[in-house]
Amino acid sequence: MNVLKEPITDQNIILKLIPQRAPIIMVDTLLSFNDTKVLSSLTITSDNMFVQNGYLTEPGLIEHMAQTVALYTGYHFYIQNIPAPEGYIGAIKGVHIEKLPKVNMQVQTEVEILQEVMGVTLVKGTTTLNGDIIMTAQMKTVLKKEA
Numbered sequence: 001m002n003v004l005k006e007p008i009t010d011q012n013i014i015l016k017l018i019p020q021r022a023p024i025i026m027v028d029t030l031l032s033f034n035d036t037k038v039l040s041s042l043t044i045t046s047d048n049m050f051v052q053n054g055y056l057t058e059p060g061l062i063e064h065m066a067q068t069v070a071l072y073t074g075y076h077f078y079i080q081n082i083p084a085p086e087g088y089i090g091a092i093k094g095v096h097i098e099k100l101p102k103v104n105m106q107v108q109t110e111v112e113i114l115q116e117v118m119g120v121t122l123v124k125g126t127t128t129l130n131g132d133i134i135m136t137a138q139m140k141t142v143l144k145k146e147a
Contacts, residue, residue, distance in 0.1 A: 001034055002032040002033065002034060003033055003034055004030065004031075004032060004033050007029050007030060007031045007032075008029065008030040009028070009029050011028070013078075014027060014028065014029075014030065014071075016074070016078055016083075016084065017030065017070070017071050017074030017075055017078055017084055018067055018070040018071060018074050018084060019070065019074075019084050019085065019086040019087065020067060020070065023049050024049065024063065025067075026042055026048075026050070026060065026063045026064040026066075026067045027040045027041070027042055027064065027067045027068060027070075027071055028041065028042050028043060029041040029042075030071050030075065031108065033071075033072070033075050035113075036112060036113050037110060037111065037112050037113065038068060038069075038071055038072035038075070038110070038111050038113075039068075039108060039109070039110045039111075040064075040067070040068040040071050040108065040109055040111075041106055041107065041108045041109075042064050042106065042107050042109075043104070043105070043106045044056045044060075044101055044102070044103050044104065044105055044106070044107070045103065045104075046103045046104075048060065048103075050063065051103060054102055054103050055100040055101065055102055055103070056100055056101050056102075056103075056107070057100065058095075058097055058100070061097060061100070061101075061107070061127060061134075061135050062089075062092065062095065062137070062139075064107060064109055064127065065109050065111065065125040065127060065135070065137060065139060066089050066139060066141065068109045068110075068111045068125065069087075069111055069121060069123055069125075069139065069141045070084070070087060070141070072111060072113065072121075072123075073085065073087065073121065073141075073143070085143045085144060086143070086144040087119075087141050087142055087143045087144055088141065088142055088144065089139060089140070089141055089142075090120065090140040090141060090142040091139070091140040092137055092138070092139050092140075093137070093138050093139075094136065094137055094138045095135070095136075095137040096135065096136050096137070097134065097135045098132075098133065098134045098135065099129065099132075099134040100134075101129050101134065105129060105130075106129075107127050107128065107129050107134070108127070108128050108129075109125055109126065109127040109128075110125065110126050110128075111123045111124070111125045112124045112125075114138075119142060119143035119145070120140060120141070120142050120143075121140070121141045121142075122138070122139075122140050123138065123139050123140075123141070124136075124137075124138050125137050125138070125139060
């Protein structure tokens, strides 16, 4: 069940949910959120640093998935009025990319949380374009420990 009343598109709120800053912001909408899944989207712009020859590159798709995980974690903290923690990609496996999206297209990524333990989150992600699956992967993210 989606706990959001409506999608979050306000970029000021999105920036509170993720630790990334320009020019590496790879999510622009939080579409859906619950305890085990999150759905985000990104409209690809020509000035995106991961765009080459009019297409979003493979690293851009992977970063979009990673930031979708960051949205999941960040929203958990946001509803508790705590700043989003920094994190990083710990591991990626099973990446399968079918197609690269073009500029002005919108991709959506659904991330299913498989396991969360001590700041480590294991997820399965699926990215779609116009309803067609263009990427699947498993990813492990790790929250940065406070010094």
